[in-house]
Amino acid sequence: MYLYDQYDxxxxxxxxxxxxxxxxxRLEGKLTEDQFKPLRLMNGLYLQxxxxxLRVAIPYGTLNSRQMHALADIAEKYDRGYGxxxxxxxxxxxxxxxxxxxxxxxxxxxxxxHAIQTSxxxxxxxSSDHFAGAAADELVDxxxxxxxxxxxxxxxxxxxxxxxxxxxxxxxxxxxRAAMRLxxxxxQIVKNDAGELGAAFYVGxxxxxxxxxxxxxxxxxxxxxxxxxxxxCLRVYNRHGRRDNKYKARIKILVHEMGAEEYxxxxxxxxxHMLSQGIEPPxxxxxxxxxxxxxxxxxEGASAEIDRSDPDFALWVDRNTHAHKADGYVSAxxxxxxxxxxxxxxxxxxxxxxxxxxxxxxxxELRVMHTQNIVLPHVRVADLHALxxxxxxxxxxxxxxxxxxxxxxxxxxDYCSLANARSIPVAQKISERFAANGKTExxxxxxLKISGCINACGHHHAGxxxxxxxxxxxxxxxxxxxxGSEAEDVSLAxxxxxxFDEAGIVDAVETAADxxxxxxxxxxxxxxxxxxxxxxxxxxxxxx
Amino acid sequence: xxxxSSENDTLIRYRDxxxxxxxxxxxxxxxxxxSASAVRVEPGDDARELLPHLERxxxxxxxxxAFGDGRGYSSAQILREAGYQGELRAVGDVLVDQVxxxxxxGFDAFDPDAPLNxxxxxxxxxxxxxxxxxxxxxxxxxWSKRHA
Numbered sequence: 001m002y003l004y005d006q007y008d009x010x011x012x013x014x015x016x017x018x019x020x021x022x023x024x025x026r027l028e029g030k031l032t033e034d035q036f037k038p039l040r041l042m043n044g045l046y047l048q049x050x051x052x053x054l055r056v057a058i059p060y061g062t063l064n065s066r067q068m069h070a071l072a073d074i075a076e077k078y079d080r081g082y083g084x085x086x087x088x089x090x091x092x093x094x095x096x097x098x099x100x101x102x103x104x105x106x107x108x109x110x111x112x113x114h115a116i117q118t119s120x121x122x123x124x125x126x127s128s129d130h131f132a133g134a135a136a137d138e139l140v141d142x143x144x145x146x147x148x149x150x151x152x153x154x155x156x157x158x159x160x161x162x163x164x165x166x167x168x169x170x171x172x173x174x175x176x177r178a179a180m181r182l183x184x185x186x187x188q189i190v191k192n193d194a195g196e197l198g199a200a201f202y203v204g205x206x207x208x209x210x211x212x213x214x215x216x217x218x219x220x221x222x223x224x225x226x227x228x229x230x231x232x233c234l235r236v237y238n239r240h241g242r243r244d245n246k247y248k249a250r251i252k253i254l255v256h257e258m259g260a261e262e263y264x265x266x267x268x269x270x271x272x273h274m275l276s277q278g279i280e281p282p283x284x285x286x287x288x289x290x291x292x293x294x295x296x297x298x299x300e301g302a303s304a305e306i307d308r309s310d311p312d313f314a315l316w317v318d319r320n321t322h323a324h325k326a327d328g329y330v331s332a333x334x335x336x337x338x339x340x341x342x343x344x345x346x347x348x349x350x351x352x353x354x355x356x357x358x359x360x361x362x363x364x365e366l367r368v369m370h371t372q373n374i375v376l377p378h379v380r381v382a383d384l385h386a387l388x389x390x391x392x393x394x395x396x397x398x399x400x401x402x403x404x405x406x407x408x409x410x411x412x413x414d415y416c417s418l419a420n421a422r423s424i425p426v427a428q429k430i431s432e433r434f435a436a437n438g439k440t441e442x443x444x445x446x447x448l449k450i451s452g453c454i455n456a457c458g459h460h461h462a463g464x465x466x467x468x469x470x471x472x473x474x475x476x477x478x479x480x481x482x483x484g485s486e487a488e489d490v491s492l493a494x495x496x497x498x499x500f501d502e503a504g505i506v507d508a509v510e511t512a513a514d515x516x517x518x519x520x521x522x523x524x525x526x527x528x529x530x531x532x533x534x535x536x537x538x539x540x541x542x543x544x
Numbered sequence: 545x546x547x548x549s550s551e552n553d554t555l556i557r558y559r560d561x562x563x564x565x566x567x568x569x570x571x572x573x574x575x576x577x578x579s580a581s582a583v584r585v586e587p588g589d590d591a592r593e594l595l596p597h598l599e600r601x602x603x604x605x606x607x608x609x610a611f612g613d614g615r616g617y618s619s620a621q622i623l624r625e626a627g628y629q630g631e632l633r634a635v636g637d638v639l640v641d642q643v644x645x646x647x648x649x650g651f652d653a654f655d656p657d658a659p660l661n662x663x664x665x666x667x668x669x670x671x672x673x674x675x676x677x678x679x680x681x682x683x684x685x686x687w688s689k690r691h692a
């Protein structure tokens with residue numbers, strides 16, 4: 001994985017000093033809260049309902065065991081002994097004191113980590129495929145391109161006061177595991193007919209209150225023009241994105257109102273101009289970054305045989321492992337979705353165990369999934385049983401990846417000052433319901449996502465089943481949505497009808513699941529059945 | 545640094561030439577009248593409209609009515625990329641925590657609504673030992689140093 005050189009370290013250290021200085025000036029009253037707010041946000045510090053929340057960047061979701069140990073230590077030292085892994089492959093701590101923030105950033109800098117641009121109206125942490133560098137189906141490892149863009153976007157002088165936040169995802173497989181087309185910019189590394197690598201740019205996607213799927217504006221940007229093209233995309237947005245209305249300020253609205261064709265024309269004109277400005281790093285820089293992402297030394301001829309005599313282990317293998325490009329290896333997913341648990345939460349103890357297991361079994365590497373689970377990317381099949389046994393003992397052995405229990409949920413009204421309704425208790429009740437009624441297995445692949453308000457941090461638009469919490473005359477109310485997907489078959493979910501109360505939404509999810517079980521044809525997922533039969537049978541069952 | 549306290553308490557310039565002695569006009573009036581050599585660019589103005597006239601411009605003020613409106617950074621970059629050599633002055637809600645990025649985008653003068661603390665300004669401008677990107681200030685990016 002990528003390691004800092006003296007330059008990267010100097011920049012992160014400078015940022016810590018800058019933030020300490022800013023926090024000090026805030027305490028001295030030289031900065032008003034309005035002036036301080038964007039500065040602390042660009043260091044990941046939010047003011048939540050009960051306390052400050054600090055969001056730490058995990059670039060493209062990759063970290064090593066030393067870094068995971070540091071995250072565990074921070075949770076213990078400055079928070080309540082746990083952290084929350086997020087849908088942007090980051091981690092956030094929910095009970096932070098403002099006066100500790102500088103020290104936490106300094107602790108992070110010691111392990112080549114930071115909270116830079118994890119919030120604010122700037123280019124955010126860049127996300128990627130959690131199986132990058134491991135997946136059997138990828139073209140190349142997408143992370144070197146994400147790292148190149150990470151450096152370009154860090155402390156960008158022109159793009160630090162954008163109309164609104166800006167999220168970029170980079171993938172390099174036709175299978176989209178990063179919700180690429182629901183980003184402000186989604187980049188897919190592709191090969192052209194001449195066999196050269198390049199980048200397809202999708203611009204103007206997003207969730208939030210106005211969900212949109214990004215159109216492809218450029219099918220092939222050569223790799224030695226990647227930064228320049230991104231710069232052109234951002235400049236057109238910075239100049240012309242709406243600033244009169246916060247809710248219309250994302251680039252998706254600009255692309256929609258201007259039209260993708262006109263936006264592309266302006267980007268191309270800006271790009272042509274910028275080619276003469278010399279802002280593209282030399283190809284040697286990309287090659288330097290690539291050396292950090294070379295394959296670890298996989299064992300030749302590692303055995304792919306699995307002893308399936310223990311059915312619990314066999315189920316975990318079937319559900320929680322993913323095909324690897326090296327024979328005899330898999331990527332193993334550690335579910336942070338125990339039945340009745342809080343999706344994405346991990347205690348310091350659990351973080352340390354996951355770190356140690358990564359060191360023992362996965363070449364010292366871990367990944368955070370946007371679905372709020374943890375991946376050990378390179379595990380020998382022969383080691384799976386030992387890994388699973390250790391996870392089981394720590395309560396981390398849930399075999400529920402991609403099932404209805406593998407719920408994405410935002411922090412909701414339990415933590416968030418924007419939320420209208422709680423998300424976590426709904427997620428807990430649904431996982432308990434389906435674990436108890438035994439339908440999880442029969443339902444197969446089913447993505448359920450819950451947001452506690454229309455800002456859609458819980459990706460409800462992209463759930464096969466989505467739940468949106470709203471406020472109905474002071475009472476929490478939950479709308480049900482069906483038919484969304486964040487994957488390569490991307491689509492936006494539609495609302496079924498009137499909402500439900502907290503108990504009612506759990507029943508409604510089960511009702512919708514039952515319609516699928518009744519109507520499905522061979523091999524269909526919930527989403528496939530919904531797409532074939534449409535909303536009507538679900539509505540009939542829910543409201544009929 | 546040249547503090548012109550006699551005329552303006554808040555003006556900070558990083559240039560050796562004499563400041564323009566008349567007020568800046570709007571972009572529209574500038575395009576209408578050939579005599580003006582100072583213009584003020586508002587966030588919604590298109591800085592590219594000035595490009596055919598750069599030679600007769602000595603001062604471009606870029607207004608920041610609110611510090612969070614970042615359009616002025618692009619206006620500055622565009623002018624410098626086109627070769628504008630005159631004074632580029634950030635005016636309005638210009639705060640000490642924004643000036644380092646403004647310098648990077650080519651601003652060489654500041655006239656903030658509220659005076660900047662001199663020590664804080666020095667600290668801010670010496671904050672970044674390196675830079676990751678090429679920009680109007682022509683500092684050598686990290687990627688260039690790595691492959692020098």
